[in-house]
Amino acid sequence: MKNKKIEKVENWLDERYDLSPIRNLIQHKKVPVHGHSIWYYMGGISLFLFMIQVFTGLLLLMYYIPGEDSAYESVQFIITKVDFGWLIRNLHSWSANLMVFFIFIHMFSVFFTNSFRKPRELTWVTGFFLLLLAMGFGFSGYLLPWNELAFFATKVGTDIVAVVPFIGDSLKVILRGGEDVTGATLSRFFGLHVAFLPAIFTTLLVIHLFFVQRQGMSEPEEFEKLTEDQKKYIPFFPNFVLQDALLWIIVLIVLLSLTLFFPWELGLKADALASAPIGIKPEWYFMFMFETLKLLPANIWFIEGEAVGIFAFTIAGLIWMLIPFINFSKKKDLNNKIVRWIGIFSLLYMIAFTIKGYL
């Protein structure tokens, strides 16, 4: 069946590099089939969207010019003059949001299917860092068009770091490239967005995927309890891969519809001497934190309200990252219950405060 030419190339490579690990993977990797199988696809969708980000990002780089006097103008040029420029920019913006969205879904699904437990602790930790980096991508990218909304969102977002004890002010200056948000900030964010973050993100992603490959798909408890012949599997290749591909095509269609029907606004150019407009808001995935900070009073005891809020979120983030290692109780059942309630509470909190931000 196999094409002669392909076989020749394969043999040539095999002779030199020993392809048996890849062959093994293709022949033996299998995916369990059960009621929760749908969640196995969420990581793949996030991966697909990241590939779209890299591709559209590289295209945008051909015309984008960072700088106070050129960033906004170059994005305007992209969306009004360059053929299909509007499409590429809209794809990049929409796919960025979908990517963060699917990473969240992916994270909560591995959480509630208990896939993060031993032996997959490090897969969880690397995944958590990937989420943080994706949010970093979003935060830095948001400023790049140098429009009013992004300008003030960045002012607020970077001013918040100043509440960190002792080193807060230096951190803020490092992040902004000066005391204020200026062209220097834009240069820094540009560097972060197109070089630093992609390099780190890609490295972590490779490690994350390597862990997943080594350990295979996790099987939920009910599935493990089944007898060997009750367990159903599909081969990873070609069945699962084809289903993945089908889903990616669906996501692409959704993405294209979003870009066509809901084009991304550019808004007004940032102006350091203009009042902050009503309705400034961060991207939706920062909304729950933003809303929380808004509710805190200026001072709690003697400490600034923001400082308390940031401190609480940092602790919560640390617990979330280390949750596979933490034992809340010696009794396994009780521990599992507590962990589950932490997850339910976090999810509901984030949803409630995000919705509140848009009411």
Place this chain on the structure above:
Amino acid sequence: MGTNRRKFLNSLLGIGSLGALSAIVYPIISFLIPPKIAEVKINSLKVGPVADFKNNSSKIVKFGRTPVILVRTKNGDFNALEATCTHLDCIVQFKKDTQQILCACHNGIYDIHGRNVSGPPPKPLKQFVVNIIDDEIRITSQDV
């Protein structure tokens, strides 16, 4: 003897690596902190003839590096305040209907003299002195 010697060498190696590490990290951090640009110190700023400012209006001007909001109230009084919100750095605006200063970022409200009235701002806005000399408005910093 052998293990002692190994311990000693290991700690020497450890101290050496620590030194090397700081020799790498320190310049990087210093590089990331941008050099201070010499500030042009100004003590006062002319913003134009009184006739240019209608009652119940405001304008943001740059006082050195500091944005300052110059407000003319309904009654024709002038007031100049630092325009940077003491909460998280947004630029404030004059609310004509209530004669207050509003920061739209998190709904911080100040009164016309810059005192924080409600919302998250923890401190008042710094006030500037407004003088009218020969029909020309002049803003002066209070810290001299």
